[in-house]
């Protein structure tokens with residue numbers, strides 16, 4: 484790999500980056516969505532993808548072209564960019580997906596890489612073996628060894644300016660995913676797709692998806708561009724980007740359209756169930772659901788739905804990029820996680836890897852918004868807790884959710900979910916967070932964890948903790964030597980009931 488990818492900015496493990504694709508002489512802004520183009524059935528023609536949807540890169544299947552009597556020669560003669568009429572970057576897949584679906588394909592990695600190069604592909608793919616979820620460790624490990632052999636072979640083939648991907652397999656075994664990623668990275672190939680996750684997505688197994696991606700990320704260097712193979716539902720873009728995925732390909736926009744299904748960032752709707760189109764794309768502003776339903780020409784109906792599906796997908800990718808820019812990607816993930824319980828499982832699983840995400844999370848961003856009990860487990864909270872282990876306090880120490888007191892040697896604010904906050908840190912990110920007035924137990928429990936860490940680092944300090952009615956689940960984790968006491972009613976409630984400060 485030779486500096487094809489540059490990260491500009493991080494938020495959690497998500498990043499804004501630039502992928503240089505030398506053969507196409509273009510730079511792709513990431514995170515990016517690659518629409519899948521079926522060379523036989525172009526639901527939305529590539530020229531339109533480029534002009535109307537702003538696609539800088541697309542993906543098509545070289546195996547389909549290789550096996551087509553109609554398209555094989557034109558692809559070789561004209562080259563892909565001419566054949567498809569697309570001037571951005573073109574990535575090609577190898578036929579591994581056909582291998583997974585139909586059990587057998589008849590090309591080798593060398594042949595298909597050569598073919599990809601011959602048709603002018605900008606990013607080629609070897610023939611990996613997509614081991615499905617829940618395969619035995621033994622099967623996954625054996626198939627991985629074969630994939631690895633092919634990647635090593637691919638890294639020795641002269642592919643000119645064409646970039647070559649190194650897919651990461653390993654099924655639902657995180658140890659294998661991590662090993663696969665490490666080995667793939669060591670080949671020096673250019674781009675790293677996490678493979679065989681389509682079944683996880685179609686079955687809404689977002690927690691397993693998070694385990695697979697975080698494992699793969701642990702095996703890769705930070706300069707590795709990561710693609711999530713077959714991830715095309717806009718509902719999960721924010722989640723996957725927050726984990727550190729940079730590229731996505733979507734066949735979903737066309738496949739769902741073929742079943743009269745309409746994508747939104749909150750899930751999938753059937754055309755028949757829509758009383759109105761909630762979206763403002765050209766399709767949705769120029770048609771009503773009833774009008775689209777009444778279109779007898781199936782192709783025309785599906786084309787309209789595919790266009791809408793692509794509009795929302797591209798829009799969500801822009802929303803994700805803007806969120807990284809503003810430093811509120813996790814707030815977006817949290818919002819999207821509310822769209823389906825399995826998405827919430829995915830987000831909760833992501834938070835189990837808060838330490839992994841914290842490694843690249845910027846030290847300072849726009850204000851942290853506490854949006855749900857899950858916010859208490861965000862990487863920024865973890866970072867503050869780690870920082871508390873390095874802070875010194877002496878003598879009689881007050882940690883309080885109420886007012887400071889001169890009766891102590893030191894008086895610190897106690898802010899759920901962060902925990903103790905020294906005066907110096909109070910105005911700095913993330914302690915300048917926007918917090919709800921009404922605390923939930925999770926926030927108090929996280930704050931108690933902060934207290935525990937500060938006390939563990941300062942065993943000689945004599946600590947008093949004053950709180951607004953913390954639940955037992957928080958208080959019972961406060962170390963034994965700490966005196967705890969409840970403050971009275973909330974100050975803000977008092978002043979409100981007395982009619983003070985109640986003007987807006």
Ligand code: GUN
Pocket residue numbers: 576577578579580608609611612613650677678679680681712713
């Ligand atoms: N498309 C969707 N999943 C995969 C995969 O695991 N490997 C390849 N090569 N293509 C895919």
Ligand code: ZN
Pocket residue numbers: 760762763764765766767768791792794795
């Ligand atoms: Zn629309």
